Amino acid sequence: MRNTMKVVRWEIKRNLKSKSFLTGLFLTPAMLVLFFLLSSVFNGANEAFMNGTVAPDILEQFVPGVFAGIILLSIVYTGMMTFQSASQERKDKMAEIVLSSVTPGELMQGKIYGYFVLGLIQVFVWITLAIPFIIWKFDMSIFTYLFTFKTIVFVIFALLGYLLFAALFVGLGATIEDVSAAGSFQGMVLMLPFVPLIFFRSVLEDPNSTVVKAVSYIPFTSPSVMIFRLTILEEWVWMEVALSIIILCVSIWICTKLAGRVFKIGIQKYGKNATPQEIWKWMWLS
16 A cells, blocks of 8 residues: 555656646636636526526536536546556556556556546646636525535546546556557547437436436446436436446446456556457456
């Protein structure tokens, strides 16, 4: 655990000194606010929303979901950064130096935890920068809708989504030396966080349809779909919520085990990107 925490601190310090990370950290919320203001000016946004007079029951329903969506967006983005980090270290042959003092498992866990902290830092900065805008358009009472049990459930889905994708991405990053020459298999895995977008229209039309319920139990779509679906639903079916969380937890455990095996072998190999056949073989090596 001591070596894992060393990797965590190293990843945090390295990224906090990175210009690209700091630029995204402050530029993203500024751009979102700007787009929101421009859309209200040119497209004539809803008058009640713009005047901050949204009904309390609507705020109670949507505020926790929006908050969890921000968390999910941020930490999934930082989860994808674990892929870039592992791939870059493999390309620069830094892994040989790092693995002289830590084990592959400690390095993988350190990357996952480190980028998780970076994701939380992003959320904190984004919300802090958004507070003046929220107070301007609404009032401080809107924050009372965050401190509910529903918010806890939303955050659980967001965090589980991060752990799932971070394990996949850090394992996948260890199989790629040249990102520009990555195969279609790696590309498809990187697109997994965006697959739920296909079903958002179905969720809007009928959040209790068979298709929507089915994708609520698929690990790669469950976090985003459940956050969006529960935000729309007025009454939750807690059995479905519990089952979705259980499936996610089991999937995270399996993916972490398999990704750990891939990472352990892949991070120490150089010269070319791993093929899907090689990745499949590494997954089942003990």
